[in-house]
Amino acid sequence: MFKWKEDFSVNVKSIDEQHKELFRIGNSLYDIVSIKDGIDRYDELILALHKMRDYAVYHFEYEEKLIRENGYPKFDQHKRHHDSFISKVESIDEESADEKQQKVGMDLIVFIANWIENHILKVDMDYKEFLNKKGIF
Numbered sequence: 001m002f003k004w005k006e007d008f009s010v011n012v013k014s015i016d017e018q019h020k021e022l023f024r025i026g027n028s029l030y031d032i033v034s035i036k037d038g039i040d041r042y043d044e045l046i047l048a049l050h051k052m053r054d055y056a057v058y059h060f061e062y063e064e065k066l067i068r069e070n071g072y073p074k075f076d077q078h079k080r081h082h083d084s085f086i087s088k089v090e091s092i093d094e095e096s097a098d099e100k101q102q103k104v105g106m107d108l109i110v111f112i113a114n115w116i117e118n119h120i121l122k123v124d125m126d127y128k129e130f131l132n133k134k135g136i137f
């Protein structure tokens with residue numbers, strides 16, 4: 001479902017590795033919603049959701065520290081984008097997710113796809129040259 005390509009690279013190794021983790025989380029969500037064997041996967045869905053939240057907290061802190069310490073001029077707007085991701089993940093009501101597992105899972109997959117398109121490929125890509133020029137790869 002989510003396949004990493006060189007086009008997604010921001011040319012900073014540690015960040016690329018972290019971004020790949022989001023692809024893996026997206027793929028595990030896809031597995032959860034697409035296997036039609038009648039087995040309830042609520043626990044797996046919640047686990048993936050928590051993984052996504054922990055991932056976001058860790059990865060965004062890492063990325064924000066890197067761009068802030070290097071004086072990236074669009075730090076504030078970048079951080080706002082990150083905060084919106086965390087709000088989205090935290091807004092999901094885990095209890096009510098039980099009856100609509102398929103929908104919650106699919107929504108998250110679409111959310112990740114949009115994030116890759118609008119954040120990684122645009123907002124993150126914007127610091128690529130900036131950091132590379134500072135010698136960060």
Ligand SMILES: [Fe+2]
Nearest residue numbers: 063082123124
């Ligand atoms: Fe970012």
